[in-house]
Amino acid sequence: MNASMPTPEGVIRNIASTKLVLISLAIGFLINILPWQGTFLLVQPDVYLLILIYWSMEEPRKVGASTAFFSGLLIDIAGGYFFGQNALIYSISAYIALQFRLRILSFNLVIQALHVFVILFLGQAILVLEFLIVGVEFPDNFYFLRSLIGMCLWPIVALILELPRRQAIKDEIA
Numbered sequence: 001m002n003a004s005m006p007t008p009e010g011v012i013r014n015i016a017s018t019k020l021v022l023i024s025l026a027i028g029f030l031i032n033i034l035p036w037q038g039t040f041l042l043v044q045p046d047v048y049l050l051i052l053i054y055w056s057m058e059e060p061r062k063v064g065a066s067t068a069f070f071s072g073l074l075i076d077i078a079g080g081y082f083f084g085q086n087a088l089i090y091s092i093s094a095y096i097a098l099q100f101r102l103r104i105l106s107f108n109l110v111i112q113a114l115h116v117f118v119i120l121f122l123g124q125a126i127l128v129l130e131f132l133i134v135g136v137e138f139p140d141n142f143y144f145l146r147s148l149i150g151m152c153l154w155p156i157v158a159l160i161l162e163l164p165r166r167q168a169i170k171d172e173i174a
């Protein structure tokens with residue numbers, strides 16, 4: 001049983017449609033490639049990765065590490081990043097989410113957010129290692145703040161993606 005969020009009495013959760021998954025991933029993609037500037041660029045959360053982690057845990061048959069890898073390549077191309085940079089981070093993050101999905105989903109949204117923070121932080125740490133290997137300067141002091149902001153956004157993202165899947169139970173009178 002999925003306990004990602006308490007479902008009110010009289011309400012069931014449906015399996016997510018492929019259309020819902022694709023639309024939410026497309027919205028996350030568009031948010032990620034927005035031209036962030038100034039202070040917002042320093043703290044820009046990876047909304048696409050949050051949505052990808054959510055669907056990796058909720059619908060592992062529809063979204064997994066291969067989806068993460070190819071969408072990471074698209075974000076690399078669209079955002080002008082090193083080719084494969086986001087593909088590596090996204091596929092590792094999705095793999096971790098898939099491996100620990102039952103454990104993470106057994107907790108409430110607050111504890112889930114802590115787990116998501118660890119996944120986001122590991123992704124950023126891998127990116128720092130990539131930068132150091134390539135010879136790029138170490139990011140500024142606010143770099144890991146993005147993981148913290150992603151953690152704070154997790155309950156909101158999870159609730160928004162959960163709402164279209166709810167359906168009231170109709171009482172049957174025989």
